[in-house]
Amino acid sequence: MFGLIVGIGVILLVVIIFTIFRILKLINVARSSNKKRVSSSNKVNATLMLAFLLGAAGLFTWYSVAEYDKYTIPIGSDHGIAVDEMFWITMLATGIVFIITQVLLFIFAYKYRYQEDKKALYYPDNSKLEVVWTVVPAIVLATLVFGGWKVWTDITSKAPEDAEVVEVMGYQFGWALRYPGEDGNLGNYDYRLIDAENMWGMDFTDKASFDDFTATELHIPKGKPILLKIRARDVLHSVYIPEFRLKQDAVPGMPTRFWFVPNKTTAEMKDELNNPDFEYNIFCAEVCGQGHFAMRLRIVVEEPEDYQAWKTTQKSWLQTKPDYLAKVPQNLKEVAIISSGMDNDKVKNSEANNL
Numbered sequence: 001m002f003g004l005i006v007g008i009g010v011i012l013l014v015v016i017i018f019t020i021f022r023i024l025k026l027i028n029v030a031r032s033s034n035k036k037r038v039s040s041s042n043k044v045n046a047t048l049m050l051a052f053l054l055g056a057a058g059l060f061t062w063y064s065v066a067e068y069d070k071y072t073i074p075i076g077s078d079h080g081i082a083v084d085e086m087f088w089i090t091m092l093a094t095g096i097v098f099i100i101t102q103v104l105l106f107i108f109a110y111k112y113r114y115q116e117d118k119k120a121l122y123y124p125d126n127s128k129l130e131v132v133w134t135v136v137p138a139i140v141l142a143t144l145v146f147g148g149w150k151v152w153t154d155i156t157s158k159a160p161e162d163a164e165v166v167e168v169m170g171y172q173f174g175w176a177l178r179y180p181g182e183d184g185n186l187g188n189y190d191y192r193l194i195d196a197e198n199m200w201g202m203d204f205t206d207k208a209s210f211d212d213f214t215a216t217e218l219h220i221p222k223g224k225p226i227l228l229k230i231r232a233r234d235v236l237h238s239v240y241i242p243e244f245r246l247k248q249d250a251v252p253g254m255p256t257r258f259w260f261v262p263n264k265t266t267a268e269m270k271d272e273l274n275n276p277d278f279e280y281n282i283f284c285a286e287v288c289g290q291g292h293f294a295m296r297l298r299i300v301v302e303e304p305e306d307y308q309a310w311k312t313t314q315k316s317w318l319q320t321k322p323d324y325l326a327k328v329p330q331n332l333k334e335v336a337i338i339s340s341g342m343d344n345d346k347v348k349n350s351e352a353n354n355l
């Protein structure tokens with residue numbers, strides 16, 4: 001509502017200024033010669049330029065201060081520090097140039113407005129000046145690009161061997177997770193194997209699938225490298241975790257990846273922000289359909305011990321859906337029963353029967 005009132009106010013203001021301008025012009029037409037008329041409308045235009053400069057500068061400053069918290073979100077990953085540093089260096093370099101050139105642009109428009117007694121200076125060229133304004137921006141931009149390239153290659157370098165691997169799959173409309181289980185290897189998948197329950201298309205002819213487990217929250221340990229293997233089931237999605245400064249598209253048929261080191265647990269972040277409701281989330285940053293807005297998945301960053309404890313309580317997917325044992329080739333059934341943890345169930349059941 002407030003926005004609407006401000007909007008109407010701005011429109012009215014523009015209309016009023018335009019009307020005043022028209023009236024002044026008409027008065028001039030009635031009163032004076034052609035030359036004087038040109039001079040006075042120039043003066044109004046030139047003054048409006050200055051007014052615009054001051055108004056825009058005021059809005060720019062107000063917005064930058066009022067919304068500061070929205071574009072300086074806290075950092076929860078190691079590489080996030082480098083990303084933010086680069087952002088602010090770029091902002092500083094381009095910001096200074098932007099402010100100087102814009103201020104000069106509007107001041108010059110005012111200062112060099114048409115005046116009867118002033119004559120334009122004929123100034124064809126100045127090689128020295130041209131060299132300076134070509135070389136200086138070239139050096140500054142090359143430095144910025146090189147710095148950015150270095151940070152980018154660091155971030156997108158190969159993940160360390162000991163990274164915790166988690167698969168994140170985007171679908172309409174949500175994120176599905178898959179952990180590799182004890183063997184540390186994610187099993188194969190195939191879209192043709194997708195059905196109502198096996199939404200990942202897990203392939204149970206691959207041994208590595210037997211101990212894979214799925215989760216509805218992304219649990220990750222603090223201080224350890226995490227490798228996200230990203231894919232999409234239907235259309236383009238994009239994994240976006242603002243606090244980790246992480247954004248990577250999820251593309252159907254073309255798996256992508258991103259690795260990072262979270263450096264603050266959810267609890268530490270809650271303390272730091274003094275916000276008991278704080279949660280890390282994966283958002284979708286690609287408009288992917290009607291339910292796009294609802295693509296959000298909670299992330300729990302915890303101490304490595306807590307993460308290990310959580311991990312050991314997770315049951316393999318096969319263990320929770322024993323019907324799928326039928327999909328396992330005959331010669332691997334025994335292996336599947338052991339590595340999925342189904343044999344524990346059997347032992348427990350037989351113990352229960354004996355009692």
Ligand SMILES: [Cu+2]
Nearest residue numbers: 237284288295
């Ligand atoms: Cu999406």
